[in-house]
Amino acid sequence: MEGVKSQPDQVAPRSLWTVRGTLSKPLYRFIALTSFVLLLTAWWSVTASGIVDPMFLPSPQDVVGQAWNWATTDNLFADTGISIYRVMAGFALSALMAVPLGLYIGAFQPVRAFFEPLLEFSRYLPAVAFVPLVLLWAGIGEASKITVIWLGTFFQMVLMISDDVSRVPMSQIEAARTLGATNGEVIRKVLLRSAMPGMFDTLRLTLGFAWTYLVVAEMVAANSGLGYAILQSQRFLQTDRIFVGIIVIGIIGLITDQGLRFIHRRLFPWAKK
Amino acid sequence: MSTLLVSHLNKRFGGFEALRDIDLTLQSGEFVALVGASGCGKSTLLRIVGGLETRSNGVLEIDGQSITGPGHDRAMVFQDYSLYPWLSVIENVRFCRGLKAYRGQEANEAIRRADLLLDLMGLTRVRDSRPDQLSGGMRQRVAIARALMAQPDFLLMDEPFGALDTQTREVMHDLILHVKETEKSGILFVTHDVEEAVYLADRVVVLAPHPGHIDSVWHIDLPKRTQDLKLAPEFLTYKREITQRIRATSGMVSDLSALEALAAG
Numbered sequence: 365m366e367g368v369k370s371q372p373d374q375v376a377p378r379s380l381w382t383v384r385g386t387l388s389k390p391l392y393r394f395i396a397l398t399s400f401v402l403l404l405t406a407w408w409s410v411t412a413s414g415i416v417d418p419m420f421l422p423s424p425q426d427v428v429g430q431a432w433n434w435a436t437t438d439n440l441f442a443d444t445g446i447s448i449y450r451v452m453a454g455f456a457l458s459a460l461m462a463v464p465l466g467l468y469i470g471a472f473q474p475v476r477a478f479f480e481p482l483l484e485f486s487r488y489l490p491a492v493a494f495v496p497l498v499l500l501w502a503g504i505g506e507a508s509k510i511t512v513i514w515l516g517t518f519f520q521m522v523l524m525i526s527d528d529v530s531r532v533p534m535s536q537i538e539a540a541r542t543l544g545a546t547n548g549e550v551i552r553k554v555l556l557r558s559a560m561p562g563m564f565d566t567l568r569l570t571l572g573f574a575w576t577y578l579v580v581a582e583m584v585a586a587n588s589g590l591g592y593a594i595l596q597s598q599r600f601l602q603t604d605r606i607f608v609g610i611i612v613i614g615i616i617g618l619i620t621d622q623g624l625r626f627i628h629r630r631l632f633p634w635a636k637k
Numbered sequence: 638m639s640t641l642l643v644s645h646l647n648k649r650f651g652g653f654e655a656l657r658d659i660d661l662t663l664q665s666g667e668f669v670a671l672v673g674a675s676g677c678g679k680s681t682l683l684r685i686v687g688g689l690e691t692r693s694n695g696v697l698e699i700d701g702q703s704i705t706g707p708g709h710d711r712a713m714v715f716q717d718y719s720l721y722p723w724l725s726v727i728e729n730v731r732f733c734r735g736l737k738a739y740r741g742q743e744a745n746e747a748i749r750r751a752d753l754l755l756d757l758m759g760l761t762r763v764r765d766s767r768p769d770q771l772s773g774g775m776r777q778r779v780a781i782a783r784a785l786m787a788q789p790d791f792l793l794m795d796e797p798f799g800a801l802d803t804q805t806r807e808v809m810h811d812l813i814l815h816v817k818e819t820e821k822s823g824i825l826f827v828t829h830d831v832e833e834a835v836y837l838a839d840r841v842v843v844l845a846p847h848p849g850h851i852d853s854v855w856h857i858d859l860p861k862r863t864q865d866l867k868l869a870p871e872f873l874t875y876k877r878e879i880t881q882r883i884r885a886t887s888g889m890v891s892d893l894s895a896l897e898a899l900a901a902g
Contacts, residue, residue: 533718543787544707560723
């Protein structure tokens with residue numbers, strides 16, 4: 365018959381460059397790995413060519429050597445441990461205060477009116493500038509480091525948590541009310557549950573903020589920790605050691621972030637992105 | 638047997654008059670549909686009856702008891718996004734059983750009722766599925782079952798089938814008529830679809846805007862509803878006349894000669 369094709373049409377595969385397109389998991393991982401490999405190769409070639417003074421940019425081998433040195437003859441693990449403790453303590457303190465406060469700001473307009481402008485103002489205060497005051501108020505112990513990390517994360521966290529709560533669909537709340545739920549029941553059984561995946565994501569993001577405030581925190585009369593080591597190395601121009609400190613923080617961040625994403629998928633299979 | 642009474646009810650939002658002098662009664666087992674042009678206040682009226690909005694003045698009572706807020710005697714079904722996505726179908730249906738308002742009620746009876754509702758709504762097969770695994774029509778069945786679980790005297794429905802395709806709507810229409818037969822709740826139903834209103838309701842109330850007021854009330858006197866009835870002359874007469882009323886009150890009659898002049902350049 366004329367006009368009827370015996371061969372099926374060749375359908376072109378979907379372009380990788382479709383806006384909001386899709387990507388297979390293996391290909392995603394391959395591209396992600398490529399970026400690290402490229403960065404490492406570029407770093408290695410620049411240092412191997414000898415055009416840059418190792419004082420400004422140490423080679424990858426030097427950095428690995430320094431890491432080994434720090435781990436075996438010095439106390440890399442103790443420094444890492446105390447830094448993780450400080451970040452976690454400051455972060456946990458922020459979260460313990462921010463989650464209930466954010467929940468109530470998202471639930472009740474008078475609470476929002478009272479806190480929100482105050483928090484928006486506080487959010488812009490530079491945590492670094494508070495260092496002398498923190499020293500004065502919290503002393504030179506662990507409390508001062510934890511306070512700096514709290515200052516750097518808490519205000520952002522409350523506002524983001526209250527946004528998560530505000531995003532709970534109105535009809536979920538109103539359905540509960542017309543079934544006879546009290547305010548407390550709406551908060552516990554609807555707002556908190558519905559906003560939980562968003563809150564979990566907020567905590568994952570703000571944990572990253574907490575790490576960025578570590579170096580600031582360890583400027584405050586510290587004698588241990590990764591941030592402290594970085595600052596010390598600056599004094600002695602040990603750029604390779606600075607690199608080790610930065611890379612260790614980066615690796616810890618990457619691992620916790622991936623871990624929390626995994627837990628998120630397990631805890632909230634219904635919250636698709 | 639309960640009676641919902643709305644009398645001389647007014648609602649203003651600041652300087653805007655949303656509803657003026659609304660009178661309406663609804664009895665158990667009755668189905669009343671509210672229709673009207675957009676902005677006529679039909680959803681506002683439903684939300685006031687549900688206790689989600691306050692009235693500015695006027696009477697709103699059930700069996701002589703004035704209504705001041707939401708309550709499980711008036712469960713509401715929304716257009717969309719009202720299910721709890723972290724709960725399974727059966728957990729959504731049983732949601733109200735976890736609330737203080739239901740404490741002290743017989744637990745075995747409740748389990749039996751939840752199963753009966755799943756059966757009534759054709760949800761037994763998806764009992765343990767999550768809402769995001771269901772189609773839009775199935776999700777609305779869950780929302781209706783959840784509202785009925787509270788054994789409300791009145792079921793308030795705010796364009797519940799507005800987001801569904803035509804075929805699914807037809808299935809839902811016959812389902813909700815079946816619910817009306819078995820459950821005996823009074824149903825107050827907001828829709829912009831006149832055919833839906835005529836097919837489902839015992840009475841159709843046409844609201845008109847600026848400010849929202851009752852324009853006319855139509856007693857629908859039709860035999861047993863079947864899909865074929867939608868093509869019967871008496872059905873089409875109701876549909877035509879009510880549609881004409883809505884058009885006349887909306888002030889949105891197109892000036893065709895002006896359009897033609899525009900097209901002609």
